[in-house]
Amino acid sequence: MxxxxxxxxxxxxxxxxxxxxxxxxxxxxxxxxxxxxxxxxxxxxxxxxxxxxxxxxxxxxxxxxxxxxxxxxxxxxxxxxxxxxxxxxxxxxxxxxxxxxxxxxxxxxxxxxxxxxxxxxxxxxxxxxxxxxxxxxxxxxxxxxxxxxxxxxxxxxxxxxxxxxxxxxxxxxxxxxxxxxxxxxxxxxxxxxxxxxxxxxxxxxxxxEMNPVLRYALVPFLLLFNISAVLAVVAGLDILGIWSTPVTVATTFLAQFGPAGTAVWFLLAANVAITGILLLVAIPLYFLRRDVRQTINRFGIFETGxxxxxxxxxxxxxxxxxxxxxxxxxxxxxxxxxxxxxxxxxxxxxxxxxxxxxxxxxxxxxxxxxxxxxxxxxxxxxxxxxxxxxxxxxxxxxxxxxxxxxxxxxxxxxxxxxxxxxxxxxxxxxxxxxxxxxxxxxx
The missing domain is CATH 3.60.21.10 (Metallo-dependent phosphatases)
Structure with missing residues (x-):
């Protein structure tokens, strides 16, 4: 036509x-x-x-x-x-x-x-x-x-x-x-x-598809990950004796709320511990990933991605x-x-x-x-x-x-x-x- x-x-x-x-x-x-x-x-x-x-x-x-x-x-x-x-x-x-x-x-x-x-x-x-x-x-x-x-x-x-x-x-x-x-x-x-x-x-x-119990257990941790990352750094400074004020203030503040404050403290502590471990692992992985990517780029493997x-x-x-x-x-x-x-x-x-x-x-x-x-x-x-x-x-x-x-x-x-x-x-x-x-x- x-x-x-x-x-x-x-x-x-x-x-x-x-x-x-x-x-x-x-x-x-x-x-x-x-x-x-x-x-x-x-x-x-x-x-x-x-x-x-x-x-x-x-x-x-x-x-x-x-x-x-x-x-x-x-x-x-x-x-x-x-x-x-x-x-x-x-x-x-x-x-x-x-x-x-x-x-x-x-x-x-x-x-x-x-x-x-x-x-x-x-x-x-x-x-x-x-x-x-x-x-x-x-x-x-x-x-x-x-x-x-x-x-x-x-x-x-x-x-x-x-x-x-x-x-x-x-x-x-x-x-x-x-x-x-x-x-x-x-x-x-x-x-x-x-x-x-x-x-x-x-x-x-x-x-x-994830088991609902596992998903709902992970949601609080994932939601609080950014906050926990900051708190992990602060906790590290406290352990090293460099800066303890934030931890002291947070502990005193949460103590005012009795059992509820204690529960929040334990939740944050668990998140901070896990996040801290992840951050420590992420540092060498970041440099490894960057080196691998630079090597791949030199060979031009991804030039037609x-x-x-x-x-x-x-x-x-x-x-x-x-x-x-x-x-x-x-x-x-x-x-x-x-x-x-x-x-x-x-x-x-x-x-x-x-x-x-x-x-x-x-x-x-x-x-x-x-x-x-x-x-x-x-x-x-x-x-x-x-x-x-x-x-x-x-x-x-x-x-x-x-x-x-x-x-x-x-x-x-x-x-x-x-x-x-x-x-x-x-x-x-x-x-x-x-x-x-x-x-x-x-x-």
Whole structure:
């Protein structure tokens, strides 16, 4: 399908990640997606739906190969494919592969199978559409992520680093998730960037899987760790006879409260003793760690690490496209799961976010408790259409209730009290020309 007429309205979604082994089969937003598609099936707009990559989690299937994955998808989600067929009878639906469903570009048979459900599968890595007198460039965005870039696009044997991560880690998480105290491991797909995985696993172990008695015994120590570290230094000065005033004052003050003061004194003493030992051990470990890191850096082992800047590669890609193709003024991508809109030289870059759950890291205010990953939904469709003053780009929120409180333990809820994430979507923007982007705040 080539460029469409300039008066068409475009709805864009991405990163649905539908499908995968065992627990990854669950699609928590399926009802909302069906409702959205049903609305488009009844619209009288001259509209097109662009699914901008990672509609399906084909990398997360490890027990079936090739076109067999399509059959599993149809059998598992018959209502979805039936609704795609009905919606596609009213408006055009264009599906662009991402990295997780790269196989859609590797087998021509997929084009025919999706056509049966009125979905036009474009096997390239990008496409363009005309809106008014301007051009919108669509691509998933994995091309600018060194861990997921696929040089041999369309090669069924293409396996970037991200492929191994998802086949070995994500799919395995789907197979094991229901063994936990709560079915949480399947949320591994929502952990972005992937280098947060070890911290997320530590967090879920501590707040979910750790024996409750052990956890509640550790909480006071971890909460008081920073205070205990200071007290350990003060206690050391007292033992050395350098400065005893703080210890004398604290002992006298707590003695005024009788048994309660004594209990607090013993609690602090235990924390100080443990913290003091940890601090003594930490000193040689710090120097050892620093020496090891310096040695590793000399050999350049981590020069191509896993950490990927969330915005810079896409800003550069957008500016390059705008410079090479002056009529193109909107760069629409996904992949990073962050719904963002940013004016750059030559136009506007728009990220379509994800329909997966989002996990917002909340570090402890005091102590050294593991961070809490607060869940939320930011379901939306980006709408791009001609407006009197240019091309309007706006997020249409898809309402979905917040994740169940059961997903957070009581401890996690207490630690994040008053610290819920801001789930507001970016404001509407109007692109009036190559150099002009006006942001209009939502009412």
């Amino acid at each position: 080539g460029e469409e007429s300039g008066d068409r309205v475009y709805y864009v979604i991405s990163d649905l990640h539908i499908g995968g082994d065992e627990q990854l089969e669950e699609v928590e937003f399926l009802d909302e997606l069906l409702d959205f598609l049903a609305r488009l099936a009844e619209t009288d707009e001259n509209a097109e739906l662009v699914i901008n990559g990672d509609a399906f989690g084909l990398w997360e299937f490890t027990k079936v190969d090739g076109l067999g994955k399509f059959e599993v998808l149809v059998d598992t989600y018959p209502e979805l494919f039936e609704q795609l067929h009905r919606t596609g009878a009213n408006i055009d639906i264009t599906l662009l592969p991402g990295n997780h469903d790269h196989e859609l570009a590797a087998y021509d048979e997929y084009v025919e199978r999706f056509a049966e459900y009125n979905v036009d599968l474009v096997q390239g890595q990008s496409l363009t559409r005309v809106v008014g007198d301007q051009v919108v460039h669509f691509e998933h965005g994995h091309q600018h992520d060194p861990n997921n870039a696929i040089e041999a696009w369309g090669d069924p044997n293409a396996t970037p680093l991200g492929y191994y991560y998802n086949t070995l880690v994500t799919s395995r998480a789907g197979q094991l998730s229901d063994r936990g105290r709560y079915n949480w491991l399947k949320d591994v797909q929502a952990v972005t960037p992937t280098e947060r995985m070890p911290v997320w696993l530590l967090s879920k172990y501590f707040y979910r 896993l950490t990927v800047d969330a915005e810079a590669p896409y800003k550069g890609a957008a500016e390059e496209i705008f410079a090479e193709e002056p009529q193109t003024s909107i760069y629409c991508y996904g992949h990073t799961h962050r719904p963002t809109m940013q004016a750059v030289d030559g136009g506007l870059m728009v990220n379509t976010g994800t329909w997966l759950k989002r996990l917002h890291r909340r570090d402890g205010i005091i102590g050294i408790l593991p961070p809490v990953f607060y869940p939320s939904y930011q379901l939306s469709a980006v709408r791009i259409a001609q407006a009197p003053d240019g091309v309007a780009v706006e997020y249409e929120p898809i309402q979905k209730p917040s994740p169940s409180p059961e997903e957070l333990t009581l401890t996690e809820r207490l630690l994040t009290l008053g610290r819920k994430p801001d789930t507001d979507l970016p404001d509407r923007a109007v692109v009036a020309g190559e150099e002009t982007v006006e942001t209009v705040e939502a009412e």
